[in-house]
Amino acid sequence: xxxxxxxxxxxxxxxxxxxxxxxxxxxxxxxxxxxxLSLTFGAKRFKQISKDINGITDxxxxxELKDLEVNQLVKRTVHDTFPPTVEYAITEHGKSxxxxxxxxxxxxxxxxxxIMGNN
Amino acid sequence: xxxxxxxxxxxxxxxxxxxxxxxxxxxxxxxxxxxxLSLTFGAKRFKQISKDINGITDxxxxxELKDLEVNQLVKRTVHDTFPPTVEYAITEHGKSxxxxxxxxxxxxxxxxxxIMGNN
DNA sequence: CGGTATCCCCATTGATACTG
DNA sequence: CAGTATCAATGGGGATACCG
Numbered sequence: 001x002x003x004x005x006x007x008x009x010x011x012x013x014x015x016x017x018x019x020x021x022x023x024x025x026x027x028x029x030x031x032x033x034x035x036x037l038s039l040t041f042g043a044k045r046f047k048q049i050s051k052d053i054n055g056i057t058d059x060x061x062x063x064e065l066k067d068l069e070v071n072q073l074v075k076r077t078v079h080d081t082f083p084p085t086v087e088y089a090i091t092e093h094g095k096s097x098x099x100x101x102x103x104x105x106x107x108x109x110x111x112x113x114x115i116m117g118n119n
Numbered sequence: 120x121x122x123x124x125x126x127x128x129x130x131x132x133x134x135x136x137x138x139x140x141x142x143x144x145x146x147x148x149x150x151x152x153x154x155x156l157s158l159t160f161g162a163k164r165f166k167q168i169s170k171d172i173n174g175i176t177d178x179x180x181x182x183e184l185k186d187l188e189v190n191q192l193v194k195r196t197v198h199d200t201f202p203p204t205v206e207y208a209i210t211e212h213g214k215s216x217x218x219x220x221x222x223x224x225x226x227x228x229x230x231x232x233x234i235m236g237n238n
Numbered sequence: 239c240g241g242t243a244t245c246c247c248c249a250t251t252g253a254t255a256c257t258g
Numbered sequence: 259c260a261g262t263a264t265c266a267a268t269g270g271g272g273a274t275a276c277c278g
Contacts, residue, residue, distance in 0.1 A: 020227055024143065037136065108140070
């Protein structure tokens with residue numbers, strides 16, 4: 001933070017924000033977190049994930065899984081059975097999310113305390 | 120994480136997600152991060168923040184500052200001068216964001232490396 | 239089973255103008 | 259200076275139907 005002197009160079013600061021944005025975008029939207037959580041308990045098939053997450057439509061599940069796959073957080077594997085089955089699993093890179101999510105969660109819990117306390 | 124057995128009790132998991140959501144929501148939107156960043160360099164007046172942040176409208180700045188104030192991350196102070204001046208400053212609680220933002224930033228930087236590497 | 243294609247709604251944001 | 263009011267646009271997400 002200290003190396004970013006916004007008062008003199010706002011452009012520098014914009015650059016500092018970009019990776020933060022990247023991280024936030026990964027978890028953005030209504031369904032990313034539930035999907036990641038569902039998969040932390042092991043690889044699952046499309047329908048299984050769908051059943052785990054209350055209210056998600058096939059459309060959104062498909063879209064979000066694709067997004068996570070593009071970001072190499074989830075691996076999609078097609079098994080050569082009949083009928084074909086597809087399995088989704090968290091990648092090693094995806095597991096690195098856990099620490100960040102824990103940090104967010106801890107801050108969120110502290111924030112609740114703060115808000116509840118002062119009113 | 121380990122205490123949340125989604126396969127048996129999806130409701131438990133929803134609860135685990137809530138504080139994470141709270142944290143994400145705080146930084147959500149296009150302008151929260153730039154505003155917070157602008158104020159980390161000291162208290163500023165409305166127009167000063169507005170000038171720091173390229174493209175923000177008065178409407179959005181006003182709205183986002185209110186939001187941050189409600190969440191006790193920013194303190195609004197009206198000085199009894201003429202014409203009245205208003206100063207915004209990060210609160211102690213607001214300063215606790217810095218650690219979380221750093222974590223997000225670090226993950227984001229690692230993520231870039233990962234994505235750039237494997238393709 | 240594992241998805242797509244279409245259509246629609248509404249919440250967030252932007253643009254612009256105005257005010258105590 | 260420090261905002262508010264009003265209206266328009268954009269896009270994320272929902273509902274439903276269909277497909278290989």
